[in-house]
Amino acid sequence: MTQAIFRDSDVDLRFKAKWWSSRALIYGLLILWTIVALFPIFWVITTSFKTAPDVMQGKIIPFLDYQPAWLGWRSLGLSPDTIGFGSTVRDQFLTRFSNSLVISLSASALATMLGSTTGYGLSRFGYKFGYMKNADISFFFISQLILPPVVLALPFLVFYRELALIDTHIGLILIYTLTVLPIVIWIMRDQFMSIPSELEEAAMVDGEGVWGAFFRIILPIALPGMIAAFVLSLVLTWNEYVFAVLLTAINTITLPVLVASQTGSNGINWWGMAAVSFAAILPLIIVAVLLERFIVRGMSAGAVK
Amino acid sequence: MSNGDLIHIVSYQEITERRRRLGHLIIRGSFAVLLLVLGAQVLQAVGVWGFGFKNWQLTGVAWVAWCVCLCVGQVLIRGEQGKRILFVLPAALFVVSLTVIPLLLGIGIAFTDWNLSSFEGPKFAGLGNIERMLQDSFYWNALRNMVFYTAGVLVEYAIAFGLALLLSAQIRARRFFRVAFLLPLMLSPVAVGWMIGKSMLEFRFGPISNLARLLGWQEPAFFAASPDIARVSMELLDAWIFIPFIMIMLLAGLQALPTEVIEAARVDGASAWQTFRKVIFPLMLPVSLTAIIVRIIFKLKLADIVITITAGGPGGATDTVTSFIFREYKDRSNVGYGTLLALFYLIVIVIGLTGLIRGLSRWMRPYS
Numbered sequence: 002m003t004q005a006i007f008r009d010s011d012v013d014l015r016f017k018a019k020w021w022s023s024r025a026l027i028y029g030l031l032i033l034w035t036i037v038a039l040f041p042i043f044w045v046i047t048t049s050f051k052t053a054p055d056v057m058q059g060k061i062i063p064f065l066d067y068q069p070a071w072l073g074w075r076s077l078g079l080s081p082d083t084i085g086f087g088s089t090v091r092d093q094f095l096t097r098f099s100n101s102l103v104i105s106l107s108a109s110a111l112a113t114m115l116g117s118t119t120g121y122g123l124s125r126f127g128y129k130f131g132y133m134k135n136a137d138i139s140f141f142f143i144s145q146l147i148l149p150p151v152v153l154a155l156p157f158l159v160f161y162r163e164l165a166l167i168d169t170h171i172g173l174i175l176i177y178t179l180t181v182l183p184i185v186i187w188i189m190r191d192q193f194m195s196i197p198s199e200l201e202e203a204a205m206v207d208g209e210g211v212w213g214a215f216f217r218i219i220l221p222i223a224l225p226g227m228i229a230a231f232v233l234s235l236v237l238t239w240n241e242y243v244f245a246v247l248l249t250a251i252n253t254i255t256l257p258v259l260v261a262s263q264t265g266s267n268g269i270n271w272w273g274m275a276a277v278s279f280a281a282i283l284p285l286i287i288v289a290v291l292l293e294r295f296i297v298r299g300m301s302a303g304a305v306k
Numbered sequence: 307m308s309n310g311d312l313i314h315i316v317s318y319q320e321i322t323e324r325r326r327r328l329g330h331l332i333i334r335g336s337f338a339v340l341l342l343v344l345g346a347q348v349l350q351a352v353g354v355w356g357f358g359f360k361n362w363q364l365t366g367v368a369w370v371a372w373c374v375c376l377c378v379g380q381v382l383i384r385g386e387q388g389k390r391i392l393f394v395l396p397a398a399l400f401v402v403s404l405t406v407i408p409l410l411l412g413i414g415i416a417f418t419d420w421n422l423s424s425f426e427g428p429k430f431a432g433l434g435n436i437e438r439m440l441q442d443s444f445y446w447n448a449l450r451n452m453v454f455y456t457a458g459v460l461v462e463y464a465i466a467f468g469l470a471l472l473l474s475a476q477i478r479a480r481r482f483f484r485v486a487f488l489l490p491l492m493l494s495p496v497a498v499g500w501m502i503g504k505s506m507l508e509f510r511f512g513p514i515s516n517l518a519r520l521l522g523w524q525e526p527a528f529f530a531a532s533p534d535i536a537r538v539s540m541e542l543l544d545a546w547i548f549i550p551f552i553m554i555m556l557l558a559g560l561q562a563l564p565t566e567v568i569e570a571a572r573v574d575g576a577s578a579w580q581t582f583r584k585v586i587f588p589l590m591l592p593v594s595l596t597a598i599i600v601r602i603i604f605k606l607k608l609a610d611i612v613i614t615i616t617a618g619g620p621g622g623a624t625d626t627v628t629s630f631i632f633r634e635y636k637d638r639s640n641v642g643y644g645t646l647l648a649l650f651y652l653i654v655i656v657i658g659l660t661g662l663i664r665g666l667s668r669w670m671r672p673y674s
Contacts, residue, residue: 027475034469035486037546042489044513045501059511115397122393127311138394145405147655149607151631152648153405155641156412158422163362179404182397211389240494242610243632257496261614271505278497285492293485300551301558 042286048275049073056271073272077280094259098280101239101256104170108177109234113227115178116185121215121223123186124193125201139190146183150243153179158247168250176244181234188233188302192226193219229299232292236285256281321385329382336368336375343368373399416646423639435646445647447622448630449654451537455608455626458541459601463594465545466552471582473553474560484557491550499614502543503529529616533623536616540624543611548604552597559593560586595666599659606655627651 009017048056050069060066071080078088122128123139130138157176158167166172196219204214220227242257249258260281263274289296344365349355377395380388416435418428439445473484490498506512507528518526525531528539563586571581609628612618618625618633627647635644 027472027477030468031472031477031483034472035483038486038490038550040513041498041502041506042493044506045497048501048505057511059513059516061513115400118393119397122390125311126390126393128391128394138398142397142401145401147603147606147659148405149628149648149651149655150609151628151644152412152652153408155631155635155645155648156408156415158635159415159641160408160411162422164366165361165363175404179401182401186397211386212392215393236492240496240610242494242496242613243628247632247635257494257610260494260496260500274500275505278494278501281497282493285494286489289489289492290485293481293488296488297484297554297558300554 042282045275045279045282049272049279051272051275053271073274073276076270076273077276079276094277094280097254097256097259100170100253101281102284104173104177104253104255105235105238107170108174108181108238109231111174111178112181112185112234113189113231116182116230117189117220117223117227118215120186120189120191121193121219124190125198139186142186143183145179146187150180154244154247157244161248167248168252170253172248173245173253173255176248177238177241180241180244181237184237185230185234188226188230188299189223191302192223196222225295225298226302228292229295229302232288232295233299235288236296239285321383326383329379332375332382333372333379336372340365340368340372369403373403412645412649415642416649418642419640420642421639422641428642431642435643438643439647439650442647444622444625445627445630448618448625448627449651451623451625452606452608452627454537455541455544456602456605458545459598459605461541462545462549462601463552463598466549466597467556467590467594469549469553470556470560473557487553488550490547493547495547495610496614498543498547499611502546503611503615507539529624530620533620536620536623540612540616543615544605544608547611548601551604552601555597555600556590556593559590559597563589591670595670599663599666602662603659 047061047063047069050063050071050073051060051067052070052072055067063069071082074080075083076090077094078084078086078091079094083091119142123135126135128135128138133141153176161167161172166175200218200222201209201211201214204218205211209217240257241255242261245255246258246261249255254262256277260274260277263270263277346355346357347359347362347365350357350359373396376399377392380391380395382388384391415428417431417433419431419434420428469487473480473487477483502514506514507526509515509527509530515526515528527535529536567585567589568581571585576584607628608626609632612624612626612629613632616624618629622630631644631647631651634640634647
């Protein structure tokens with residue numbers, strides 16, 4: 002008659018096994034996709050330290066498979082033994098790098114400024130421009146997103162040639178600002194709509210003007226959204242290729258153009274290419290690791306309503 | 307003007323007649339200067355009078371000056387209302403200056419035969435470019451490829467949904483995995499094109515080719531031999547870059563889901579699959595559609611990796627419209643024809659996307 006009351010029933014045991022197997026499956030998949038996502042980056046870093054035979058034999062793990070050398074970085078003039086001496090390749094590379102930096106930072110800053118004020122205006126005031134009301138104006142701005150770059154690229158070639166803006170920093174900054182502005186407005190409008198307008202009303206009762214309230218009260222609250230918009234713009238402008246290659250000639254060549262121009266010439270210098278590519282992707286890897294929160298925030302704006 | 311304002315302010319501000327007149331003067335004056343400069347340049351362009359302009363820069367400067375005066379004038383004339391207009395006006399002028407004018411210019415260019423590298427100017431070609439486009443099998447091939455690439459978005463969406471579900475499960479080191487999954491999106495597509503497309507898929511020593519051999523594919527030629535394999539490889543590479551984009555949007559949607567509903571489903575004894583199929587997926591539908599549409603918009607711009615890896619080959623199998631027009635210009639410097647192709651593409655996109663969005667919103671809300 003006696004029967005153990007407290008024991009793991011078969012159902013519970015089965016449950017435990019199921020739990021462990023689902024854990025294993027989840028982490029297995031996570032690790033698998035981590036490898037898929039990170040291996041190419043690992044590959045480009047290690048290739049920049051390979052010598053010709055290492056590349057040709059498809060060696061993978063440094064120190065174990067092969068002895069790393071500074072080959073790729075030497076060809077850029079950035080290895081320890083060449084860094085002290087003058088190098089035209091390095092100067093050229095650094096010019097491209099600073100071009101990319103100046104252009105993407107300025108364009109992102111300009112777009113964030115223009116986009117924030119516009120997003121704020123559209124979220125707070127009722128405009129009427131002809132038959133266009135707020136919803137139409139927002140649509141006008143955001144619909145620019147669907148313009149494929151080629152549609153603008155060729156007319157811009159002609160347009161910029163006549164305005165003497167080809168191969169200038171300003172020219173690229175303007176067009177990059179234009180291409181990221183819809184995204185910034187989208188993010189910022191969303192951001193401002195989530196801030197209650199009583200805040201400005203209180204500030205205005207205290208004697209602030211519209212712009213005073215905007216700068217002193219609203220902008221500090223909307224700062225995370227602005228950073229998100231800025232970082233997203235930075236990613237898009239830093240990596241842009243089509244406009245950069247069409248609208249630059251000598252002075253304002255950016256890093257993607259430099260990377261692309263290396264592929265064909267004089268056989269393939271695998272290690273040098275890897276070094277250039279790595280230098281082109283490294284800044285954004287750092288940005289992604291440090292500011293991941295903001296990037297996620299920017300991309301999810303508008304997704305959740 | 308004050309309809310629909312969220313902030314209601316009653317401000318008493320008298321705008322003097324002098325101030326208003328000054329505002330009008332600034333706007334009209336700068337506009338007159340703009341017309342004058344434009345007129346002078348047009349006269350020179352037509353060949354009536356030589357003023358010695360090298361280019362149209364002066365007109366550009368006059369245009370910018372007019373835009374600035376327009377903004378300042380708004381505040382002078384309308385006071386408080388003008389300050390509100392100032393929030394939107396600069397961006398509006400910026401966009402109009404840089405899209406509407408080039409687009410109008412583009413429509414003009416599209417009907418010319420214009421080789422930018424030769425010294426001859428544009429020649430009016432009438433409908434010649436359209437005729438040529440209708441017979442250009444490579445262009446239509448590129449458009450067909452775009453349909454394939456766009457269809458690939460659904461596969462990307464499925465994978466991204468899976469990853470988003472993984473990331474929203476109870477896991478440790480969530481931030482690490484999120485950053486790792488996000489990284490491909492951060493990388494320059496040109497560099498990705500090189501490091502994966504050229505190096506990792508290299509026939510002799512690329513690690514992925516070696517893996518493919520290990521799995522029994524003796525001749526792993528991703529971009530060289532078969533057009534179908536090349537197209538699929540290109541799509542996979544683009545998917546690798548952009549899956550994080552869809553994933554992040556879906557992840558945000560998953561985190562905003564009401565937990566009560568899911569718990570209720572569990573209590574009612576729904577299995578994990580049933581919960582997903584009947585509860586999570588329907589609730590995620592709006593977010594999913596936004597993500598897919600935004601992704602399609604980006605997909606329609608696909609070019610950089612194609613230009614870097616295959617330049618459209620083999621035989622146009624991987625070509626996108628953008629990369630085709632890009633080469634059309636790079637190889638033949640033909641701005642007129644290229645612009646026509648681009649404008650036609652724009653029309654196709656606008657019609658296609660509008661139809662898609664209309665159809666989807668009707669499907670989502672059949673009774674409204």
